Amino acid sequence: MEEINVVQCGIGEIGAAVTRLLLRKRGFRIVGAWDIDPAKVGKDLGEVVGWGEPLGVVVSPTPKGAFPQEADIVIHTTVSSLEGALPQYRALIPFGANIISSCEELVFPWRRHRALAEEIHGLALEHGVTVLGAGVNPGFVMDLLPSLLSVVCREVEGISVRRVIDAGKRRPAFQRKIGVGMDPGEFQERVGKGGGHVGLPESLDLIAASLGWEITEFTTDVEALIADRPLRAGDIEVPVGRVRGLRQWAWGRTPEGRTISLEFQACLCPDEEVDEIVLRGDPKLVVRFPGGIHGDIATAAILVNTIPAVLTAPPGLLTVRDLPLPSYFAGRKG
């Protein structure tokens, strides 16, 4: 079978993990790479992602240079903000390859970023490509999975999802994002006002769309979790009284009183790493992932495993709920 030609855009930790995963599977060929980091531009992609041997693909500082030939799919792993990613989509879509993006706000942009979503959808239709936002969270554990689980219910009154992850096991960029090591005032300034995990509102919107619920009350909140004993994560020391992580909520309610409640906790030394989904309904359903689902590994896996579904999907800006069920994909057979 023909190889699937991939362009990697954004070679941070997730992008590099995707590249290494593609190299381990059969049937993928990485034909181009784009990153604006001067430390990466001009280098061989194999060197940048720590593959141990050159891949013959030089990291280009421009989209044009990342398409030495036609590609089937772009894996886009740069920013969380849809506004930030938009110019990149504008530049990429005309090359005619489908795009799977880890941009959190792209997972379900149709309520909070409707105008941007419509622009991307229009561009995608014009160039005949599929554009999809995907990842483990948002995109799977706090939205797609609870939506799917609701299919066993005759009636659903409410959906609660709680995800608790041990930030000590995550990349430093993630630890900084959630405020690890900051003092509470700095946290309030830098994380409390729109930082932290991006995607809870998108997850809530995706669940609501799946169940056909109209959310008329909506609120989010974030609080710092403070170290009550000295902690350490890699190079970051966290003395008593400093921030060891955060807890975030998104909460929505329909006029009939149905509720969606999402809680995300990421910190050093959590009581337990877990994902838990509770459907209050008939029947009531409780699902637990003891140990949780590892965020970075799972996101890289999902981006790759979703490729087959995107290659056969109709053009346009889709969401994960528009596609047939993805599964682990071993790669095409030779």
Place this chain on the structure above:
Amino acid sequence: MEEINVVQCGIGEIGAAVTRLLLRKRGFRIVGAWDIDPAKVGKDLGEVVGWGEPLGVVVSPTPKGAFPQEADIVIHTTVSSLEGALPQYRALIPFGANIISSCEELVFPWRRHRALAEEIHGLALEHGVTVLGAGVNPGFVMDLLPSLLSVVCREVEGISVRRVIDAGKRRPAFQRKIGVGMDPGEFQERVGKGGGHVGLPESLDLIAASLGWEITEFTTDVEALIADRPLRAGDIEVPVGRVRGLRQWAWGRTPEGRTISLEFQACLCPDEEVDEIVLRGDPKLVVRFPGGIHGDIATAAILVNTIPAVLTAPPGLLTVRDLPLPSYFAGRKG
């Protein structure tokens, strides 16, 4: 929005539960019903399903009588065996309505019943209808869900699913099916040779198809669970030494050593009711449903909640893995 016109074929416990569920939701109209049971034929469907008021739909002994007008969807809940259901599909498909069937062997018939599957697929294409086998097991908890969960893995070496249900909470027909109250010899004769739960091989085939695995070694087994103290389930008394339920397995292996292991246990007084999915891979994933997913309720819910996806699906014999993700469906708004 227009109402969805439904024909109910087979008004046993599942079919009756589906009818009652449809009546509780907005936007459905039951236009016909078919059953061959002389105790039901000629009666009003409302009386047969215990709705408490007549529905103006008389149970017909023939498919023709169940289509007083065109319908959008047939909910088919009669038998587990595809060979048994085939003449019914042959009779129903020409009426031009899509079919969702609880027939266990229809959930993934493409390996064990390929010729029958091809006949149904051809008929469905000819008449422009979608035919789907669905239910909680097979169709969801032991196949679709583990297939979906594998999407978070970079690598999958094996999938194990264990479903343990308390037969004491289930309908008498189910208790008889799993041999409750039989002596071990009778169990061997009546359940051990092809009775019990139908669908483990189909679940295994569905997982294998989802992951692109070729299963070259395959085996199934069943054993009686014997009461070591007197038990009772409704009218059935189970003295010491008689059968209180069963344990069934299906097990498959690829040439590379990847395995799928499915264990189904249904008995009076199980240690714990639970569904548990374990993916041996990178990362390893453990998912538990404490208390399990109620089989009969969930199957009725799934049959109804899958209607929207089937109404917009292309014609042919599809499987649940061909459709976009279903969710709880409240019904169409008026």
